[in-house]
Amino acid sequence: MSLRSAVASRNLLYLLSLKELRTRYKKSIMGWAWSLLNPLTQMVIFSIIFLKVFIQIPPTGHPSGIKNFPLFFLCGLLPFNFFSISVGVAIGNVQGGAGLIKKVRFPHEHLVYSVVIAQFVTMLIEFSVLSVALIIGGNMVLPWLVPLLVILVFMTLFTTGVALTFAAANVFFHDVNYLWGILAQLLFYATPIIYDANNPRIPRSLRLIAAHSPTGSFITAVRNVMYDLTMPSLRDFAVIIVYSLSAFAFGTWVFTRLSPRFAEEM
Amino acid sequence: MSDVVLEVDHLTKTFRIHRERANSLKQRIAAKGRNRFDEFTALQDVTFDVSEGEVFGVIGHNGSGKSTLLKCMAGILRPNAGSVRVHRRMSALLELGAGFHPELSGRENVFLNAAILGMGRRDIATRFDEIVAFSGLEKFIDQPVKTYSSGMYVRLAFSVAINVDPRLLIIDEVLAVGDVTFQKRCLEKFVEFRNDGRTIVLVTHDLASVRNMCDRAVWLKQGQVTGEGDPKQLVEAYTESMLGSMQHTETGSTRRGSGELMINQVEMYVGDDPSPVMRFQTGDDVRFRLFYTATKAVPRPIFSLIIDALGGATVSAPCSRDVGLVPDVVSGDGWIDIVMPNISLLPGAYDVHTAVQDFNKQHEYDHLQLAARFDVTTGKPYESSGLVTLRPEWNFTEG
Secondary structure, three states: HHHHHHHHHHHHHHHHHHHHHHHHHHOOOOOOHHHHHHHHHHHHHHHHHHHOOOOOOOOOOOOOOOOHHHHHHHHHHHHHHHHHHHHHHHHHHHHHHHHHHHHHOOHHHHHHHHHHHHHHHHHHHHHHHHHHHHOOOOOHHHHHHHHHHHHHHHHHHHHHHHHHHHHHHHHHHHHHHHHHHHHHHHHHHHHOOOOOOOOOOHHHHHHHHHOOHHHHHHHHHHHHHEEEEEOHHHHHHHHHHHOOOOHHHHHHHHHHHHHHHHHOOO | OOOOEEEEEEEEEEEEEEOOOOOHHHHHHOOOOOOOEEEEEEEEEEEEEEEOOOEEEEOOOOOHHHHHHHHHHHOOOOOEEEEEOOOEEEEEEOOOOOOOOOOOOOOHHHHHHHHOOOHHHHHHHHHHHHHHHHOOOHOOOOEEHHHHHHHHHHHHHHHHHOOOOOOEEEEOOOOOOOHHHHHHHHHHHHHHHHHHOOEEEEEEEOHHHHHHHHEEEEEEEEEEEEEEEEHHHHHHHHHHHHHOOEEEEOOOOOEOOOOOOOEEEEEEEEOOOOOOOEEEEEEEEEEEEEEEEEEEEEOOOOEEEEEEOOOOOEEEOOOOOHHOOOOEEEEEEEEEEEEEOOOEOOHHHEEEEEEEOOOOOOOOEEEEEEEEEEEEOOOOOOOOOEEEEEOOOOOOOOO
């Protein structure tokens, strides 16, 4: 239903996404550099904490043999940021689209899709920079970019589903906006971004949660192909597909049900 | 002509009015079990059809359900019962420039806005020049729209909206936009639309445009259709009901306003003849005399005389402020003479209304609808149709 409308008005979707990308860094001197600076800063902070404060050994990639915490960290951070920023911005975009929603008939889900697409483009740019860094660090990631793209596409479906759900709910209860802020923080630490989910020193139950939570399984898979240079197992792929399809289906269902009431609720 | 393009079928729309607006989860949970809202019926069982090529008016007070109806027709609100069926490509202009982004250039906004209004990429590209030309903003099209004046903003928005090329156009009261030149161009565009056989639905409380432009109209009152049909009769009935506080004078005229300064009577004289007349000829020197009474001193009042043709079109509406005649204060009784030498009105029946307002035309002291009625008979010059003669001079050259 909503996918069909997305195809029918793909021009609108394209232009809305373009608007997201064009307006994000308007009036800033550094422009798009900001999009790279944010993850780089986080990388510096966590590298110092991990390596110098807590004095941990960087996880080793199998079979790649790479041993580099900043790169390990970025392989997890970039997809996670894509997910959490997309959902956060989508919530705000639907809420901020009230003027439009109340005055024009158009497919509301485009307000969410356009954000996810714009964030996806941003993430691709970030990943190309990271790929160069990985190659310099000794990981020949070029052939692995194909499975990476497949994983990211599924992650996009998952992200879209979550974003649709939260953005729609937020129209009715603005708490959702704040709730997401806290949830995103919780997820950041529950997901193996600053640590390795395979580290045997972590209790087994926590490891299971970290590796198999929705965000955890995506990040683990991304790290498999980019850091370890190995294919995720078929089981891992199955989990990813189930997560993404069910999240997308649920989000679409919720959004389609709630969006006709947006105009009067806003 | 008989093809129905818009069907509004037993449309009902209710809103919940929350006694305590529960916009947070906590409030909603706390209020659970107790239904803390009232139902408000904005539209009740509204039914009408609009046929291809019609200009259809929707009139009603503020709060009569006009806007709700508009939003239901535009597909923005979902009705609780009944349906709206649209059989042609529709464009609804509720607000101009909804979705304009201030940081983007005019060009980018044209593309985005046209896409929001449902245009495809190729359509926009082919019509782009036309859109920009219509707005008259060629020079500024690559500037961000935040640098535009509000007039420019609206002009661009209107140009996009009108060029979406709808067969059915639904318009809210957004027509009063831009400067005089642009308004004229908009009006031309509407006439062009109408002549093309396109359908226009006009939702407004500008009664003059309903009377002059519409073929048919409905009147909404408290969410229900109170009347449907000939716009002239409907507007008259609507005006009557709207001025509930009006007193009917013995001559069938009606009056509204605060009443400190009132026009009691209007008399007409021809030439120097001291006896008032009800009938004169084209070309006579006619004097209108407005008798007034002020119950207290009224500073700087403005007097207007409005002459309408029987069909409702205003032929002329001279106003004392336009000629700079503004007395500092008016009190007691008196009269005002307005002389129209060699009058240009062609034969027919005409109605005279008067209005007395404060200098800024913000306050109405008095409005006497149908203060007088007069007939014009054949005089010189004579033309067989039209309302006034512009005293044409004919020259016929052969060869």
